[in-house]
Amino acid sequence: MEEKEYIALEHIKKLLKDNVIPPLEGELAELPLLQDIHNDLKAIREITYSFSMGDLSPTIKVRGIIPGCLKTLQAHLRHMIWQVQMVEQGDFVQQVQFLGEFSTAFNSMVRQFDATLKTLKQKEEALTALADSLRNEVTNRDSAVEALRESESQFKYLASHDPLTGAMNRRSFMDRAIIELAASINHNTPCSLAMMDIDHFKHFNDTYGHQAGDEALRHVVTIISSLLRKNDFLGRYGGEEFIFYFSHVDKNTSIAIAERVREAIAGTPVQLKSGPTPISASFGIATFQDENSEEKNDLETCIHYADIALYQAKKGGRNKVVCFSKEMAEV
Numbered sequence: 001m002e003e004k005e006y007i008a009l010e011h012i013k014k015l016l017k018d019n020v021i022p023p024l025e026g027e028l029a030e031l032p033l034l035q036d037i038h039n040d041l042k043a044i045r046e047i048t049y050s051f052s053m054g055d056l057s058p059t060i061k062v063r064g065i066i067p068g069c070l071k072t073l074q075a076h077l078r079h080m081i082w083q084v085q086m087v088e089q090g091d092f093v094q095q096v097q098f099l100g101e102f103s104t105a106f107n108s109m110v111r112q113f114d115a116t117l118k119t120l121k122q123k124e125e126a127l128t129a130l131a132d133s134l135r136n137e138v139t140n141r142d143s144a145v146e147a148l149r150e151s152e153s154q155f156k157y158l159a160s161h162d163p164l165t166g167a168m169n170r171r172s173f174m175d176r177a178i179i180e181l182a183a184s185i186n187h188n189t190p191c192s193l194a195m196m197d198i199d200h201f202k203h204f205n206d207t208y209g210h211q212a213g214d215e216a217l218r219h220v221v222t223i224i225s226s227l228l229r230k231n232d233f234l235g236r237y238g239g240e241e242f243i244f245y246f247s248h249v250d251k252n253t254s255i256a257i258a259e260r261v262r263e264a265i266a267g268t269p270v271q272l273k274s275g276p277t278p279i280s281a282s283f284g285i286a287t288f289q290d291e292n293s294e295e296k297n298d299l300e301t302c303i304h305y306a307d308i309a310l311y312q313a314k315k316g317g318r319n320k321v322v323c324f325s326k327e328m329a330e331v
Helices: 003-017 026-030 032-052 065-088 101-160 170-186 201-208 210-227 251-266 299-315 326-330
Strands: 191-198 233-238 241-247 270-272 275-277 281-288 321-323
Touching: 003 026, 003 032, 032 065, 065 101, 101 170, 170 191, 170 233, 170 241, 170 281, 170 299, 191 201, 191 210, 191 251, 191 299, 201 210, 210 233, 210 241, 210 251, 210 270, 241 251, 251 281, 251 321, 281 299, 299 321, 299 326
Parallel strands: 281 321
Antiparallel strands: 191 241, 191 281, 233 241, 270 275
16 A cells, blocks of 8 residues: 555544544645545534534535435434424424434323323313312302391391381380480480370371371381481381480470471371371470489380370370470379
8 A cells, every 4th residue: 555545544534533623735635536535524524513512503515325314314303303392382292203212212201291281181170170169169158148147137127127117116126225224324414215106197097098007107207217316216116106215415405306307297298199198296205314304214214204295295286295294294
């Protein structure tokens, strides 16, 4: 073997094995075949190095079996990258068929991803259904609790109020009046009770009918409720008779309140089907802790005195307000 051929083979060996590409110079640069081999191997080295660093972008212009294999590998790897991107987006039908054991591992991994995500989706759907069920149960429970509260509130109202007029019934009025009276006595503040009776109510019922009588009762309570002060309250004592509690008032103020109510009733006819129908009421008042009156420190006594005053109002011609005095009890 000639020396020049040996040097050429050494150069090719260096191209294949050395880390640094040897320069083609001197007599070697004058050999056309060696120049072609040098350029091809140099290009193959650069392409292979790019692939090893993860860069699949180089364009392979060299021809031959090795460059052809590199082109095929480049195409496969690019396609595999695309498949991985599809898997990342949730496409689990992707399968790799050209990388042997890697293909088997990749395909198995994709199947596991698919199975795991399907399981998670089923669990998510089950949890969503459970959450919806719980929300519905909570909503139903809250609705039931609210309905129970409303029912309880309505029951308490019905138990303490007259169903026809909406005024407090006799029992609930008496219970509250006892409490208010005790507070008034403890604080030495005046208060009053008033008994009211609708004038000639039996005649009104006989003339216009009981439905008209019910309407008259509701009409009167509506008027009274609009005129009472915040701390005053009203009860239906029985039939057409009503009872008032006036808080923190002396005799004169009690009379003024009752007169205002009396005038409003007398001045506002009941609207019946037959037309506006006048109505009136009589009032009897008894006061507690009033310096101008006899002290009366129990509820029953005060109601009795108010009833005596009411009798005097009716006896005196009705549509009047009369306040109890000691002389009335002596009659």
